[in-house]
Amino acid sequence: MGSILLVAEIQKGKLREASLELVSVARKIGEATGREVKSLVVGQGVSGIAEELAKKGGGEVFLADDAALANYSVDAYHAAAKAAIAAGSPEIVLLSNTPTGWDLAPRLAAALDAAFVSDCFDVEVAGAELVFLRRFFNGKLDARLRPVGLPIVATMQPGATAAFSGSADGKVTALAVSVGEGGTRFVETKVAEAKGVDLTKAEVIVSGGRSLGGPEKFQEVIKPLADALGGAMGASRPVVDAGWLPHEYQVGSSGQIVAPKLYIACGISGAIQHLVGMKGSNFVIAINKDPDAPIFEVANLGVVGDLFEVVPKLTEAVKAAKG
């Protein structure tokens, strides 16, 4: 019986929370199917993280520690993953649905001629068979996916599973990786400059989506409510993509990760990337025409209606309440 290999990630010098979520998923599959859990840690000077993962349920942790692996490149990480696969003989390889997962997981799947499922929020084990659950159509529909045969490469949605919080003794096995001259070369990482808009510190955020229809509507409809509440204005990705507002207004996995006391989502359907960015909000009010919009699943209060009618009335009512 082959093993389950999870590819861990290091973020800001620490083991990423999503990697401990992969431990949960791997152990669940492992317990149900009798497969052993193994892990891979890649980087430079990361033996401490490998030790940590070995104690936190990662099983046998392959450590690919090399100067050539100091920065992420798909070629270098692919070389490390190939070495771990050769050493661990996995039938199931798990990664997180993160920038590393986006780049590396499909490459691994194609190289292994594997079944590939991405961005799964859960997995069910039915006998020897696995069924992965994920969203399609930007969250409008769910699907049960059945891989046919082995191996399987899967990426899991960060935050969808609880991190493994138990302890279990594993071991660290050093892995020799030959990183050749790949075709991709890491140059640098850049952090976008915030130009005066720091949504991460806002107590109230009023966000608008594509259905606002244009940049002027943000000034006419969204901003007055944000101002009345002493809060900040935010936006979903399509708004920023359309150039209506600069990138620093974007709430979402690729934009700002926010945690206000109150988040008011106006005309936002609730694509997964947006929900990831706003899930730390204490209280969420959603205003949307479409009663089936996924945003209503995460909101505390919902209004099914036209934001152009509701939001100005709300702005007036807030102003009146303040006297």
Next chain:
Amino acid sequence: MKIMVCIKQVPHQDARLDVRGDGTWIQDENIKFEINPYDQNALEAALQLKDAGGGEVVVASIGPERVTQSLRTALGMGADRAIHVKDAAADGSDALGVAKLLAALAKAESPDLIFTGFMSDDGNIAAVGPMLATLLGIPHTTTAVSLKKENGTVQVERELEGGALEVVDLKTPCLVTTQTGMNQVRYASLKGIMAAKKKPIDVKTVADLGLAGQVGAGAAKVRIEKLYTPPKGQGAEIVSGSADEVAGKLVGKIKELGLL
């Protein structure tokens, strides 16, 4: 320089989505389709490179007759020619099957650069681009938000999380998947649409590509067992009434939260 752009036709963002009888996909009759938004950025990126340095832009797509419309749109925007894999034998391919079909096309075309969208708006799987690059043995990167071409390399800024970017150099030939917002997508001009009518669309079958039995539903390694409307979970408490009543109720709640 020769650039290949892989495009997919997907339901329009505002299309009504109903699951079809067998529960494995949506009812796709009588709904509006468009070029996958991520692929529109891919095509725009290719056209901008052609505008700046010349060369040829070839668009490729897989799907039924209706896909011709999207290919004509791409030609109207400025692509030089199109290849359409139109064959029921390709239906039901998984991402790897699609990548195999596109790899066969790419081997025949030998482009210097291949673009695909980061993901499609229907499946959101985000796999075909890297899989295609892997099958071709060429470098790739994902989620490009900008691209510069120099001799023998392209430099890409790829989007990470939380507003961070990663700069990566790739040796050509290579494949880049594009993120939405990478560029402002042009419209097809009337002149472009007229010119597109004379541009060739080369139709291929699975057998033409030497992939009979290797793609399509039968060869798929991943099957959609069931597609369904997400179960209603906790969900929001829905506030109803006139706009005034709703505003009043919301303000009451905001006060309760201590924010007024």
